[in-house]
Amino acid sequence: QKEVEQNSGPLSVPEGAIASLNCTYSDRGSQSFFWYRQYSGKSPELIMFIYSNGDKEDGRFTAQLNKASQYVSLLIRDSQPSDSATYLCAVKVGSNDYKLSFGAGTTVTVRA
Amino acid sequence: DAMVIQNPRYQVTQFGKPVTLSCSQTLNHNVMYWYQQKSSQAPKLLFHYYDKDFNNEADTPDNFQSRRPNTSFCFLDIRSPGLGDAAMYLCATSVSRGGTGVNIQYFGAGTRLSVL
Numbered sequence: 124q125k126e127v128e129q130n131s132g133p134l135s136v137p138e139g140a141i142a143s144l145n146c147t148y149s150d151r152g153s154q155s156f157f158w159y160r161q162y163s164g165k166s167p168e169l170i171m172f173i174y175s176n177g178d179k180e181d182g183r184f185t186a187q188l189n190k191a192s193q194y195v196s197l198l199i200r201d202s203q204p205s206d207s208a209t210y211l212c213a214v215k216v217g218s219n220d221y222k223l224s225f226g227a228g229t230t231v232t233v234r235a
Numbered sequence: 236d237a238m239v240i241q242n243p244r245y246q247v248t249q250f251g252k253p254v255t256l257s258c259s260q261t262l263n264h265n266v267m268y269w270y271q272q273k274s275s276q277a278p279k280l281l282f283h284y285y286d287k288d289f290n291n292e293a294d295t296p297d298n299f300q301s302r303r304p305n306t307s308f309c310f311l312d313i314r315s316p317g318l319g320d321a322a323m324y325l326c327a328t329s330v331s332r333g334g335t336g337v338n339i340q341y342f343g344a345g346t347r348l349s350v351l
Contacts, residue, residue, distance in 0.1 A: 127277070131275070155337050155338070157339070157340075159342075164323075164347075165344065165345070166325055166342040166343060166344050166345045167278070167325070167342050168342070169339060169340075169341070172337055172339060174337060211277070211278070213340075215338065221266050221268075221283060221285060221290075221329065221338060222280060222283070223280075223340060225277040225278045226277055227275065227276055227277040228275075228277065
């Protein structure tokens with residue numbers, strides 16, 4: 124079982140709609156969760172992180188964490204064509220403060 | 236602006252010819268990482284430095300080595316590149332965030348390695 128799993132997509136949404144991305148993880152002890160955006164051929168850039176159960180909002184992005192069910196999600200409201208990218212979910216591995224385990228990413232395409 | 240800088244952005248090498256990729260940072264972060272990312276795959280951690288302490292991942296091939304001469308610089312050496320080593324190589328740095336203990340990693344732009 125992979126440590127972090129995401130649907131590869133592609134997830135296609137019309138401009139202005141909500142894009143919903145999901146991520147599940149295997150280590151029940153995981154504490155910190157990150158969403159990175161990666162444009163094609165570019166490096167990952169951090170969108171937001173979450174470590175408490177519930178929702179965390181930052182602009183058009185909302186991260187949702189449910190530790191009991193071991194999933195974390197990302198909602199993108201009012202999707203724009205510039206949001207078209209691959210979104211990587213990353214989870215802090217066990218008690219190691221320095222290592223992240225990444226999912227393979229979900230590719231999102233926003234149709235104008 | 237403080238940042239993580241990787242050079243070169245694109246590197247072409249020949250099968251078996253040693254190659255070195257470099258990473259520098261102005262963030263003064265004490266942890267530096269090297270990842271390998273192949274197309275449509277997750278970034279795969281090769282190793283990381285905590286200060287001068289080198290931490291190798293168990294499944295990182297011996298063909299991959301790293302050096303960190305000081306806080307600002309870190310190098311990835313591939314001693315004998317094979318065709319399977321063609322990938323994007325990402326350098327990242329991190330620091331913990333106070334009481335939350337959240338360790339955010341900041342990535343450089345990456346070096347895309349081609350092996351002919």
